[in-house]
Amino acid sequence: MFKVLVIAESSGSRLTISTLEVCRVASELSMLLGGHWEMLVDHQTEEAAGAIAPRVSSFDLREIAYPGPEMLSDIVAQVTKAVNLVIMPATSTGKDVMGRLAQKLDAPLAQDCMGFEVVAGRPVFKRALYGGKVTANVELSGKLTLVSFRPRAHAPIQQSDEFVKANPCMVSIPELMTAVKLQPKASSERPDVTEASIVVSGGRGLQGPENWYVLEDLLDALGPNAALACSRPVSDENWRPHSEHVGQTGRAVAPDLYIAAGISGATQHVAGIVRSKCILAINKDPAAPIFKVADYGIVGDLFEVVPALAAAIRRGA
Amino acid sequence: MNIAVCIKQTADTESRPTLSADRSRVEEEGLVWIINPHDESAIEVAVRLRDERGGTVTLLALGPDRVESALRQGLAIGADFAVHLQCDAMPDDPKTVAGALAHIISTRDFDLVLTGEVAIDGAGAQVPQRLGVLLNWPCVTGVEELKVTSDGLTARHPVEQGDEIHICNLPAIIGINRRIGEPRYPSFRGIMKAKRKPIEKEAAVLEFAQLRIESLALPASRSDGKILTYEDGVAARVVALLREEAKVI
Ligand SMILES: Cc1cc2nc3c(=O)[nH]c(=O)nc-3n(C[C@H](O)[C@H](O)[C@H](O)COP(=O)(O)OP(=O)(O)OC[C@H]3O[C@@H](n4cnc5c(N)ncnc54)[C@H](O)[C@@H]3O)c2cc1C
Numbered sequence: 120m121f122k123v124l125v126i127a128e129s130s131g132s133r134l135t136i137s138t139l140e141v142c143r144v145a146s147e148l149s150m151l152l153g154g155h156w157e158m159l160v161d162h163q164t165e166e167a168a169g170a171i172a173p174r175v176s177s178f179d180l181r182e183i184a185y186p187g188p189e190m191l192s193d194i195v196a197q198v199t200k201a202v203n204l205v206i207m208p209a210t211s212t213g214k215d216v217m218g219r220l221a222q223k224l225d226a227p228l229a230q231d232c233m234g235f236e237v238v239a240g241r242p243v244f245k246r247a248l249y250g251g252k253v254t255a256n257v258e259l260s261g262k263l264t265l266v267s268f269r270p271r272a273h274a275p276i277q278q279s280d281e282f283v284k285a286n287p288c289m290v291s292i293p294e295l296m297t298a299v300k301l302q303p304k305a306s307s308e309r310p311d312v313t314e315a316s317i318v319v320s321g322g323r324g325l326q327g328p329e330n331w332y333v334l335e336d337l338l339d340a341l342g343p344n345a346a347l348a349c350s351r352p353v354s355d356e357n358w359r360p361h362s363e364h365v366g367q368t369g370r371a372v373a374p375d376l377y378i379a380a381g382i383s384g385a386t387q388h389v390a391g392i393v394r395s396k397c398i399l400a401i402n403k404d405p406a407a408p409i410f411k412v413a414d415y416g417i418v419g420d421l422f423e424v425v426p427a428l429a430a431a432i433r434r435g436a
Numbered sequence: 437m438n439i440a441v442c443i444k445q446t447a448d449t450e451s452r453p454t455l456s457a458d459r460s461r462v463e464e465e466g467l468v469w470i471i472n473p474h475d476e477s478a479i480e481v482a483v484r485l486r487d488e489r490g491g492t493v494t495l496l497a498l499g500p501d502r503v504e505s506a507l508r509q510g511l512a513i514g515a516d517f518a519v520h521l522q523c524d525a526m527p528d529d530p531k532t533v534a535g536a537l538a539h540i541i542s543t544r545d546f547d548l549v550l551t552g553e554v555a556i557d558g559a560g561a562q563v564p565q566r567l568g569v570l571l572n573w574p575c576v577t578g579v580e581e582l583k584v585t586s587d588g589l590t591a592r593h594p595v596e597q598g599d600e601i602h603i604c605n606l607p608a609i610i611g612i613n614r615r616i617g618e619p620r621y622p623s624f625r626g627i628m629k630a631k632r633k634p635i636e637k638e639a640a641v642l643e644f645a646q647l648r649i650e651s652l653a654l655p656a657s658r659s660d661g662k663i664l665t666y667e668d669g670v671a672a673r674v675v676a677l678l679r680e681e682a683k684v685i
Pocket residue numbers: 321322323324325349350351352353364365366367368369380381382383384385386387388391401402403404407419420421422473
């Protein structure tokens with residue numbers, strides 16, 4: 120029987136949205152393959168996981184201030200037994216942990232998958248190559264295989280009516296080669312760019328960090344599910360933090376709506392935004408390449424257009 | 437300090453890849469080849485460390501004959517030595533690549549091995565982590581800031597919740613992100629010197645691949661967008677389109 124294991128990510132006692140998304144993948148895949156799925160969580164999220172997965176195992180790292188990728192991959196390797204497929208969200212930490220885990224288990228790994236199919240009784244995963252210019256269907260062979268899934272590629276799973284109690288696993292805390300600590304970023308009410316359903320992004324056309332209030336006002340008009348992003352020169356100039364930089368060397372985003380203001384649309388930027396459901400571009404240059412990938416575009420001065428958009432949204436136009 | 441930098445030759449980001457008739461491979465003809473941008477920054481980091489602390493920089497590239505031009509480019513940036521791990525075609529499975537790289541690294545004497553965080557063509561995102569496990573060395577990937585002393589290092593890796601700060605001893609594997617800094621342009625002198633440096637060749641030791649590309653496709657390009665020129669009423673019209681047509685707000 121095909122067994123799928125989801126490695127959960129959490130924030131406090133909550134499972135992250137991208138974890139709920141990979142749970143959907145696990146549940147659909149195991150159904151298609153006539154198998155079952157289960158979830159491995161930190162003890163803090165036992166309750167949340169029990170309302171979702173048909174089986175839950177947990178480990179307890181209460182003693183550890185911040186486990187980090189080396190410890191997590193070791194712990195997960197200790198308890199990953201007799202499963203066919205391990206799935207984790209393709210977040211920074213998820214990809215780091217999965218790369219290590221794959222080698223510890225001597226297994227193949229496809230990172231950052233965006234879809235799956237079952238062909239002739241075997242799972243096939245869809246991935247983006249060449250910055251999204253090519254898509255590939257890949258097959259993994261061997262008893263044990265690993266995949267990570269891109270955030271926002273699937274809808275989060277719903278809670279089930281049943282609640283299962285977690286099965287605690289005994290794990291031994293490994294000797295680590297790296298000492299790791301987390302410097303948390305200033306907490307923000309806003310979602311991370313990779314999780315937001317709307318992303319408002321600014322480029323060099325904004326002219327300086329002091330002008331970001333224009334985008335922030337649009338963000339406020341769009342509501343709590345919107346987040347800010349930027350092009351690389353903007354973060355290189357320290358106008359905005361690097362965590363907001365989107366593109367080939369930055370984060371890849373896939374919101375319902377991506378608003379690009381004062382961004383030319385270089386291929387390296389576009390590589391990080393092509394999976395957006397809808398792109399709205401604002402640029403004063405009608406020949407800017409961003410208009411080639413945009414679903415909607417406004418040719419004009421962003422310092423006029425963006426406030427007008429915010430006003431129209433507030434009016435409920 | 438002897439540093440190795442693993443470099444992958446990838447297609448230039450401006451290239452428009454096309455597929456072979458059976459859709460099993462990307463046509464290599466017509467592509468412009470570059471050093472994977474993250475790896476190029478890793479070379480820059482290595483060259484600076486060598487200039488500060490002494491030692492050597494050795495480039496390791498696995499792939500078909502074409503990858504020699506990437507090694508030449510890396511030598512021109514300032515690396516001292518280059519090793520070409522030869523094979524017929526670029527492997528699709530990063531596990532195979534990591535195995536071959538670990539094999540050569542374990543037969544030589546390096547204090548630090550730098551890689552890129554991810555190759556921009558295959559987006560494998562796993563070679564540095566695999567090398568860490570295979571060699572049993574500490575590994576930090578996605579590194580945007582690195583401080584190296586004679587026996588240890590501190591590296592910063594941004595994650596969703598903030599910045600991870602890792603401290604470890606050498607030898608270590610570090611997966612570099614381009615955001616650590618742009619590489620220098622090779623000087624004319626660097627290019628001339630690189631032409632004379634020998635490239636060592638060794639047959640790559642390749643394990644059986646477990647990741648197989650079953651088929652490739654070129655995603656449909658986006659349909660033509662509605663592009664309007666700004667004037668009174670345009671903002672309201674676009675907001676209405678976002679609400680009613682695209683249904684995204
Ligand atoms: C290896 C490599 C990797 C890279 N990775 C990335 C990456 O991950 N992400 C990324 O973003 N870039 C990346 N780049 C850089 C990329 O090539 C572009 O240089 C960058 O995206 C341009 O940023 P921009 O659009 O903000 O600036 P510009 O190209 O300078 O464009 C500014 C735009 O603003 C418009 N504008 C100016 N004033 C106004 C106004 N008042 N109203 C409206 N519009 C206005 C202009 O018409 C112009 O189109 C990479 C480059 C390399 C070589």
